[in-house]
Amino acid sequence: MADRDWQCESPEQQLVWAAATSEALRVLEGKWKIVIIFQLFAAKEPLRFSELERRVAGVNQKMLIQQLKELEKDGIVTRTIYPQVPPRVEYALSAMGLALGPSIEALIDWTFMRREASES
DSSP states (O other), X not given: OOOOOTTOOOHHHHHHXXXXXXXXXXXXXXXXXXXXXXXXXXXXXXXXXXXXXXXXXXXXXXXXXXXXXXXXHXXXXXXXXXXXXXXXXXXXXXXXXXXXXXXXXXXXXXXXXXXXXXHO
């Protein structure tokens, strides 16, 4: 990863960074995607669909399937199908998904900092 010169005066570079941020947020937008990613981080191992559904409280099956398909399409989640009866499907974070770890940690830290500031 490159170090950013946040004092950069180049409007072109600022637009590149804004576009990259918008792209990242587009990939992660959706009510359940961050929760799914967090649960896969917390599990530390692949999860079967039914276990993931149990861990993501409040999501319906159709929405979970849709969000998982989008995360898979964007390279965040991998889906492994085991040819057995009944079929077993497991979901895990891809290398790209695991790379989100520091960003998610930073977002959690930012949220706690924001909460503390609003309580002051």
